[in-house]
Amino acid sequence: MKSTGRTWAPRMACAVTVSLALAACGGGSGGDGGSSDDGFTMMSLNENTTQDSVITSLSEDQCATQDEALPLDITEQAQESVDQQIQLLAGQGALPDLFPANTPDLIRELAENDQVANVQDVLADGDAADAIVPAAESAADQIFGDQLVLPVELNIEGIWFNKEILEANGIAVPQTWDELVAAFETLQAAGVQPITNAGSGGDGWGISRWIGAYLFRTIGPDAMRAIADGEASLTDPEYVEAAQAIAELGEAGYFGPAPNSIDYATAINTFLTGEAAFMYMGSWALADFNDPEANQIGEDAIGFLPFPEVEGGEGNSDQTPTNLGTSIVLSSAVAEEEQAQAWVECIASNYGSVALRDHGQITGLQLAEDVEVPPLTGLVQDQIEATDESVLWFEALFPASATTASQQNAGLVGSGQMSGEDFMSAVSAELG
Known part of the structure; x- marks a missing residue:
């Protein structure tokens, strides 16, 4: 007999590393990057259509207020060239508010140059302070040494x-x-x-x-x-x-x-x-x-x-x-701008439910609403919820x-x- 799906209620609930030199990077977010000039900016991968779809959906629904105050602006980049583009923008002080964590070594180097925001710090004082599930927190600590990504993927x-x-x-x-x-x-x-x-x-x-x-x-x-x-x-x-x-x-x-x-x-x-x-x-x-x-x-x-x-x-x-798949990094400019922080809080609060509901994708973020899932997806959710310590x-x-x-x-x-x-x-x- 075919198993029935499960309904997952809201609850609290990891990539190949390549060493790249960070060319021409200055400290801080600096420059003309960030949300003040260009709206709420996001770089995504051509190959990852789920992230674009989910965040666009949020801009039209749950995060419509944030989008009205700071309009979403998404640009796409091929995965094979995304690291080079991130390095270029970092050197110009022009990193977008959100960009993909394609290569952990590069993200760690950006963090050392104060160009990446700590996600926990950005979320700490808002309603999404506890949005990241323990398994994702543990994985991020091991990969990056800190919570340097918003875990919109979790495997x-x-x-x-x-x-x-x-x-x-x-x-x-x-x-x-x-x-x-x-x-x-x-x-x-x-x-x-x-x-x-x-x-x-x-x-x-x-x-x-x-x-x-x-x-x-x-x-x-x-x-x-x-x-x-x-x-x-x-x-x-x-x-x-x-x-x-x-x-x-x-x-x-x-x-x-x-x-x-x-x-x-x-x-x-x-x-x-x-x-x-x-x-x-x-x-x-x-x-x-x-x-x-x-x-x-x-x-x-x-x-x-x-x-x-x-x-x-x-x-x-x-x-x-x-592992955290291709999760999202926040530029340090986000930590300095209230409207950008409001966007991140809205994403952290709602992305998990929309990604699971519309794309069947499990994330490292808590659910904001009930989602009907197939039995094997439910099995994975059980394992994630039971995990306090991740290994790589x-x-x-x-x-x-x-x-x-x-x-x-x-x-x-x-x-x-x-x-x-x-x-x-x-x-x-x-x-x-």
Whole structure:
């Protein structure tokens, strides 16, 4: 029987990092930028139509008063050139009020130059002071070191599984890493592909996500921060052990016959056609899960498993891998102008409900009204509400070269062609 949707009432309820030099930046917001001359200005990505749609809708309804006082003015930028444009405008003191957090390193550099507002400070004295959910706050603190974004996107990650395949093979939902590996072994023996995840080219993050998640369960939630801060090395034994644990899954064939030739779309399709039992994936996959044409196994067959705990590890399964997608940054000019702050407060109060209602998108903002959602979306909302501490992903704090090395080599780990030690050495070499 098909599951019914759920109504979500209002309640309080995480991106590839590239290091870019901030060219010609002066301190402060300065210049002719901000809302005083151009209305309430926003730069958005050509590729992200949801943000434009939601904020335009708000300007015509919930935020109409704010729009009358300070008219919304949206300009679009291609994602491939958005960082360069942000750098250019920053150097001219002309950043728009809102712009996309495309590259965390760049946003951190802007913050160091006092060109980015702290979102919590902007919201602190208004009705939207508690608008950001704890999971999003935790993720922002880890990515940026502060609340530097309005989290209009929020994704959690974990292991999705096919309930019917597990039941048919007498497998209970695994609660520990050892139980999960035992399930893989049982499925392999029964002729069922245990895992589907992409490993080709830039889609190799489908495999490297497993490595990062294992690290957070063994070493703990600060595993990758220690690497970024130079307090540990990827070639340290405990880090190599994590990569080797995933390499052993590859050697056993659990990712399928050739994961290094599988792209993202193929991995998703393999899971949704019932050809594999498990898949590590973020909640952005809900778009496919909730699409009856793409999802041939049916929503009732899909379950979610937080990455399980590893015996003796410092992390736990309550620490949820989270990312903030392409969230919104506020220029420092916003913190200086009352009308711009009123706009931000209105967005923070209403964006979450409109995005979920009209686009099925989960955000890091509380809901202002009841929203009917599909069951799997409700499941993700439950997990977000239960999350107080977020962890990141393997490449979250890497420079571009290390991210590339990780994603291009992870598929070889998943296919059993590269050892954990060789993988970690290859990535470590790009960290300097």
